[in-house]
Amino acid sequence: MNKRIVILISGRGSNMQAIVERCAQEGWAADVVAVISNKPEASGLAWAAQQGIATAALNHKAFANREAFDAELAQEIDRHAPDVVVLAGFMRILTPSFVQHYQGRLLNIHPSLLPAFPGLHTHRKAIEAGCRVAGATVHFVTADLDHGPIVSQVVVPVSTTDDEDSLAARILVGEHRIYPQAVRWCVEGRLRIEGCRVHQLDGEAQCLML
Ligand code: NHR
Ligand code: GAR
Numbered sequence: 058m059n060k061r062i063v064i065l066i067s068g069r070g071s072n073m074q075a076i077v078e079r080c081a082q083e084g085w086a087a088d089v090v091a092v093i094s095n096k097p098e099a100s101g102l103a104w105a106a107q108q109g110i111a112t113a114a115l116n117h118k119a120f121a122n123r124e125a126f127d128a129e130l131a132q133e134i135d136r137h138a139p140d141v142v143v144l145a146g147f148m149r150i151l152t153p154s155f156v157q158h159y160q161g162r163l164l165n166i167h168p169s170l171l172p173a174f175p176g177l178h179t180h181r182k183a184i185e186a187g188c189r190v191a192g193a194t195v196h197f198v199t200a201d202l203d204h205g206p207i208v209s210q211v212v213v214p215v216s217t218t219d220d221e222d223s224l225a226a227r228i229l230v231g232e233h234r235i236y237p238q239a240v241r242w243c244v245e246g247r248l249r250i251e252g253c254r255v256h257q258l259d260g261e262a263q264c265l266m267l
Pocket of ligand 1: 153
């Protein structure tokens with residue numbers, strides 16, 4: 058039986074697209090069974106629908122509070138009986154009870170070298186801090202925002218002429234390399250979480266330098 062992946066997005070969904078494509082190309086024993094957005098206008102939803110993937114939009118603005126939104130979101134996700142849930146540019150902070158429900162099978166990619174620069178506007182923060190390298194981090198999601206166990210990281214140089222957009226574009230290339238790989242490890246049961254550390258059981262590199 059193939060493993061079942063549900064992906065949550067808020068926008069463009071280029072990471073979602075990279076995961077769907079690598080899953081098909083590499084013949085994972087898995088399927089992306091649904092893509093769900095908190096923003097009805099997210100362009101990634103149309104792409105997913107074109108691929109024949111089930112889509113849903115759940116507008117967070119229609120809910121009284123985070124608990125109510127997350128309860129409905131979990132119900133929508135669980136209709137698809139996922140083995141792994143993937144945040145791919147999903148922009149809503151999730152409640153502790155939601156995170157608990159998917160513990161050990163909820164992944165995120167954050168566009169910084171965590172634990173540096175959690176939260177929003179990470180590219181700007183890296184440039185303002187004078188960083189010479191930047192990157193992205195795949196981590197298991199915990200209640201503590203952007204602080205879950207780290208699965209893999211990609212490192213890219215920061216050039217003196219970079220602005221937020223040029224740096225984001227360079228990091229995004231790296232995201233599309235490491236995120237599908239990390240999702241594959243997770244669905245294939247090739248990861249073991251031990252406290253803060255995540256071990257790749259085949260000894261594959263959990264760091265990529267571009
Ligand atoms: N939820 C938990 N509990 N833990 C994490 O590690 C999470 C999470 C939800 C999303 C992605 C994250 C990122 O990679 C993520 C990790 C949104 C915000 C945010 O402040 C922060 C971090 C992340 C995603 N969101 C605002 C909010 O009030 C809304 C911002 C907007 O709509 O543009 O939820 O960086
Ligand atoms: C990506 O760079 C992702 O790392 C980032 O948003 C972009 C989404 O692009 N995520 C966050 O900032 C989470 N707070 P995509 O929709 O094309 O995958």
